[in-house]
Amino acid sequence: MPKIEETCEVTINGKVFRDWDSVTATASINPFVRMVTLTVTEKVGANGAVGQSLQIKTGDAATVKLAGQLFASGHVHExxxxxxxxxxxxxxTFASQVLKAVEQSIPLKxxxxxxxxFQAIANKVLGPLGIALKALNPPSGWDKAFKYVNIExxxxxxxxxxxxxxxxGIRLHDDKDGNIIARGSVDKKPTAEFVExxxxxxxxxxxxxxxxxxQEVVGQQRGNDNSTPAQNRGAYSGKADANGSNYSTDKQIQADIPADSDDLKQAAGYYNLLSLGQQVIVRIVYQxxxxxxxxxxxxxxxxxxxxPMLLLKxxxxxxxxxxxxxxQAGTRTTLIAQSWITSPGSFETSKPEQTAAQKATSTPLTPSAPVVTGPGGLAGPV
Structure with missing residues (x-):
């Protein structure tokens, strides 16, 4: 029997399965769902009988342990x-339970x-699937209610x-128990140390x-009897900055829900994480x-x-x-490490200057005579 440190153990309907030819198990920020793929080749016995694989069917609930520790809770996917x-x-292939949330449209009328x-919305849409949302060190104000959220x-x-x-200001990923984690800040104390x-x-x-x-995210508000469409567009904005070296990029993104400055500040930080998250990507393989x-x-x-070979410390x-x-090559782990996964940079919020259209709706203007092309190609007032 192999050592527990090198054993993949799958439990289905109370039965435990081991002794696989190959194992591949992945957890990631993106893609979101934990997946475990196993292969086994069995000799055909008397009367065509085979072993454990015939007892595994798609849809069966399953848990997967690696080295004796729970890695994933879900079902047989393929x-x-x-x-x-x-x-x-x-x-x-086994998939985390959260695959259901990735593939299923929202069953609401x-x-x-x-x-x-956010928690209340998650409870509403995840409840029918038996999936829980758990917050881990969320930022202050993360539980603020949304004014309006429309489902596409x-x-x-x-x-x-x-x-x-x-x-x-949160990032989502699944955990070993098949829950969705809403993650804010992370303890910066390294859990692993790798030395060349x-x-x-x-x-x-x-x-x-x-x-x-x-990154600037510009939002809008729902109209009312005292505002015009032009005034509601671009009513608030949030901005996130990250210092670099010798050149800059500025991006503006339109919010997809009615949001205030604090909301847009968090959204700008999120887009900055996506922009800066791949500035340093390290791949480490260990035994x-x-x-x-x-x-x-x-x-x-x-x-x-x-x-030193990577010029990295x-x-x-x-x-x-x-x-x-x-x-057959052995038991190994491959890590992909990046910067800017969950820790946002500095934020600023502002109420942007009004556009010309917005100013025109609130400031009386005296229209001037239009200019058209006159006879002989000359321009002059009508």
């Missing part, structure tokens, strides 16, 4: 079978939320929560030239699945990397993706 006269081969907080036709549960999360020549099998690093980046702490690495945890990178593998 089952692929091939056979000949001597062998029976099966490839099985009204299509609108008024005065609901055919919008999935995850798409709704994802687009609302940027207005509350000690515990790194292979590594690579992509570094981009950092730049001054300004085994467990860290020196005896724990499995987790998405969004900070890691320390010291590699930092403790400011977070795990964006972790993949555990086991095959």
């Amino acid at each position: 089952r692929q079978v091939a056979y000949d006269a001597n062998n029976h081969s099966v490839r099985v 009204d299509g609108e939320f008024k005065g609901y907080s 036709p055919g919008e999935t549960i995850f798409n709704l929560l994802s687009r609302l999360s940027k207005y509350r 020549g000690r515990n790194i099998l292979s590594a690579s690093c992509l570094a981009q030239n950092p730049r001054d980046t300004a 085994g699945w467990l860290l020196s702490s005896g724990k499995l690495p987790e998405v969004a945890d900070y890691t320390s990397i010291d590699s 930092t403790s400011n990178l977070q795990i964006a993706e972790v993949t555990f593998t086991q095959d």
Whole structure:
């Protein structure tokens, strides 16, 4: 029997399955769902009998443990079978329970939320699926109610929560229990330490030239009897800045819900995370699945990397993706670490200057005579 540190254990309907030919298990910020793919080849016995693989069916509830620690809770998502006269081969993929939220459209008739907080909206749309939303160190004000939220036709549960999360300064990912985590700040103490020549099998690093980046999100408000459409457009804005080196980019994005300055500030920070998150990307491969702490690495945890060959020594990178593998080459873990996964930069909020159209609706103007092209190509007043 293999060592517990190198064992993938799947429990389905109370039965435990082990002894796989290959294992690939992935958790990531994006894509969102934990997936585990296993293969097994079994000898055909007397009367065509085979072993454990025939007892695994799509849709079965399942939990997956790696090195004796729970990694994923969900169901059998796919089952692929091939056979000949001597062998029976099966490839099985398990998916986290949150896959249901990624694929299912929102089963609501009204299509609108008024005065609901993010948690309340999540409870409403996730409840029928048996999935919970759990907040982890959320920022102050994350539970503020949204004035109005309209559901897009055919919008999935995850798409709704994802687009609302940027207005509350949180990032979403799943956990080992099949819950959705709304994550704010993260403990910056590294949970893993990798040193060249000690515990790194292979590594690579992509570094981009950092730049001054300004993201501005402009919002609008619903109209009323005392305002005009032009006045409601661009009523508020939020801005996020990140210092770079020698050049800058400025982007403006239109909000997709009625939002105030604080909401737009959080959204601007979210877009800055997307913009800056790939300035440094490091890929680390190490032996085994467990860290020196005896724990499995987790998405969004900070890691320390010291590699002269990569010109890199930092403790400011977070795990964006972790993949555990086991095959004939051995048992290994691949980490993708990035900066700017969950920690936003500086924010500013403002009420932007009125556009010409907005000023025209609130300031009396004396119209001048129009200018047209006259006879002979001359321009003059009518």
